[in-house]
Amino acid sequence: MDINVINKAEMLEFTERGDDRGHLVICEGGIDIPFDIKRIFYIYGSDTDVIRGQHANRKSEFVLINVAGTSKVKIKDGKGNETVYSLNRPHTGIYIPKMVWKDMYDFSEDSVLLCLASTHYDAEEYIRDYDEFIKIINEEGD
Ligand code: TYD
Numbered sequence: 001m002d003i004n005v006i007n008k009a010e011m012l013e014f015t016e017r018g019d020d021r022g023h024l025v026i027c028e029g030g031i032d033i034p035f036d037i038k039r040i041f042y043i044y045g046s047d048t049d050v051i052r053g054q055h056a057n058r059k060s061e062f063v064l065i066n067v068a069g070t071s072k073v074k075i076k077d078g079k080g081n082e083t084v085y086s087l088n089r090p091h092t093g094i095y096i097p098k099m100v101w102k103d104m105y106d107f108s109e110d111s112v113l114l115c116l117a118s119t120h121y122d123a124e125e126y127i128r129d130y131d132e133f134i135k136i137i138n139e140e141g142d
Contacts, residue, residue, distance in 0.1 A: 005077050005097055005099060005100060006075060006076075006077035006081045006082075006083060006100060008095075008097040009075055009083060009085075009094065009095060009096055009097060009100065010094070010095050011085065011092055011093070011094055011095075012032070012033075012063060012092065012093040012094070012095055013091065013092055014026070014027060014032055014091045014092065014093065015032075015091075016091045023090070023091070025090060025091045027063070027065070027093075027116065029116075033063050033093075033095075033116055034061070034063075034095055035061050035118035036118065037116050037117070037118070038117060038118060038119050038120050039116075039117040039119065039120055039121060040114065040115065040116050040117070041115050041117070042067075042112055042113060042114045042115060043104070043107075043111075043112075043113040043115065044068075044111060044112045044113070046107040046111065047107070048106060048107055048108070048109075050105065050107060051103050051104070051105045052103075052104040052105070052107075053073075053102040053103050053104045054101075054102070054103055054128065054130075055101070055102065055126050055127060055128045056078075056098075056099055056100060056101045056102065056126075056127045056133045057098050057099070057119075057125055057126060057127070058098060058099065058125040058126075058127065059098055059118075059119050059122070059125045060098060060117050060118055060119040060125060061095070061096065061097055061098055061117070061118040061119075062095075062096045062102075062115055062116065062117050062118070063093045063094065063095050063096070063115075063116040064087060064093060064094050064096065064104070064113060064114070064115050064116075065087065065090065065092070065093040065113070065114045065115075065116070066087035066088060066089070066090065066111060066112065066113055066114075067090045067112050067113075067114045068090065068110050068111065068112040069107070069108035069109070069110035069111030069112060070086065070087060070088040070106070070107075070108045070111060071087050071104055071105065071106055071107045071108065071111050071113055072084055072085065072086055072087070072104070072105055072106040073085045073087060073094055073096070073102060073103070073104050074102070074103040074105070075096060075100045075101065075102055075103075076100065076101040077100055077101075077137070078100075078101060078133055078134050078136075078137035078138070079137065087113070093116075099136075099137070101130065101133055
């Protein structure tokens with residue numbers, strides 16, 4: 001297990017191609033997004049007190065973009081390190097590597113959180129129990 005896995009997470013800044021008709025942001029897999037995009041889903045209509053995510057993924061990498069509104073993403077590496085990212089602009093995203101715990105919260109009423117994933121959906125690769133996540137991280141060791 002890479003001890004610096006949480007450091008692989010990073011904010012991505014996409015080029016805004018604006019003209020007098022408005023803005024255009026392009027996210028191409030393998031170019032603007034650091035993986036080939038296999039799946040997209042989006043989350044909206046979550047109340048401000050809702051916490052989503054609350055899982056880690058054995059295989060999937062994600063890029064999260066608030067294409068409208070705002071939210072926060074907290075990621076934890078299971079070794080005591082955590083980082084909070086604010087998603088508040090449609091041309092920025094957060095890259096999240098595999099095997100980090102994710103919480104999405106503080107959704108604005110108009111939040112539309114676009115999620116790009118490196119895999120097709122497979123429920124088996126989700127770790128939804130935090131204690132199990134900690135156990136796996138520690139078992140995999142350094
Ligand atoms: P869940 O992972 O709990 O959502 P979030 O991480 O955004 O809080 O997913 C909610 C439900 O949707 C759950 O029953 C699994 C299903 N689901 C799919 O079938 N495919 C998908 O790509 C995703 C993300 C979820």
